[in-house]
Amino acid sequence: MLDLSEQEIAALLLSLKIAAWSSVLSCPPAIIIGWVLARFQFAGKALLDGLIHLPLVLPPIVPGYLLLLLLGNNGLLGRWLNQHFGISVAFSWRGAVLASMVMAFPLMVRAVRLSVTTIDPRLENAARTLGANPLLVFFSITLPLAAPGILAGLVLGFSRSLGEFGATITFVGNIEGETRTLPLAIYTATQMPGGDDQAARLVVLSMLLALAALAGSELLSRKLHPKTAN
């Protein structure tokens, strides 16, 4: 069926690697922030909420450019990291992970927040009267009951990372084998004379991936259908 070239397979695997790292690394902070936004009132909550959601409404090139200014090899934090730790994220796949995380984070936080909101806080109170400290209440009641929403957020974040284009190309460029993910490979093919066949193959591949992610999330949510509180 799809007769993929070596470069195309490399782009596919790189996309999957970057999306997987991005989802895994975003998950714990997204759970904590989603939970905090759902359960607590505090000064600056609207500001935090707004900051997290900014990448959702900005043109993706803006977060990408800001990342470059901050973490590029001449950036404020980037130069310091490079000098003291020898870490450089600019123009590497690690930077692409970071760009994906920034773009997918609001979607994951929203999913977690929504699902924590649906948990009856009286269940958490019941656990407290039974001798569970706040940490145990979180891990034994809140987290398992929010699990379907967290998984939905993971799938959403993973899909968003697979599709990430603007922030990635701005921050880490379009380097074959390092930062050229599927969307960037499609873009490259469309810019080449006679690249239409390649672009078409990659487009079909992207659609198959997206469909697989959707089917996976549908299956998961059916399996973990939120059990109604009694």
Added chain:
Amino acid sequence: MLDIHITLDRGDFTLTAKLHSTALVTGLFGPSGVGKSSLLQGIAGLVKPRQGHIAIAGDTLFCSAQGINLPPHRRRIGFVFQDALLFPHLTVRNNLLYGYRQLSATERRLSLDAVVAILEIGALLDKSPQHLSGGEKQRVGLGRALLSSPRLLLLDEPLASLDERLKQQILPFLLRVRDELQIPMLYVSHALPEIRYLTEHIVGIQPGFIDSTIPFSSYADPSAPNSDR
């Protein structure tokens, strides 16, 4: 047994409660929406009173003057809710053992087997709470609270969501808990016959005001039909 004197603010509503009782079971009688639930939440530590003190069987749980305020998980106050509030993601067995597992071996005064036998819930252990009837849920909720070896059991309208036939089925279990386990209880209800079944020590509630030094018989019409449901 109970030595409580607190002032609680809930929104624009203030509750003053003076509750002194040496009885094993104390009944709290009054219509809904007069602060009964607020009082229970204050005793359990889920809401902080503005001022006052709460002591159960000689142990001070809250005292604004001395700056004592134990968090709910250290109070050992069992809470039985009107709608049971079983954890939907755990089996009946794991619901029952939730509080039990937080205790050290020396703190455990009851075994799972004993509680299961008294409440006759052995056949339900591996079920999910979704598959229980209302009366079964209430018994499991009671068992879950008992297994946390509480120093006091708060029962907040535990029978209000059950029909008459189920009420008659649960009440004998409450009697057995009282007589066989000797755990102090504060039983809140708007149905006087329920309370009378368990105790003669009854305190009436006026809107925003509870005082156990006023004899219950001096309230206007203690046998008024409970018309708020």
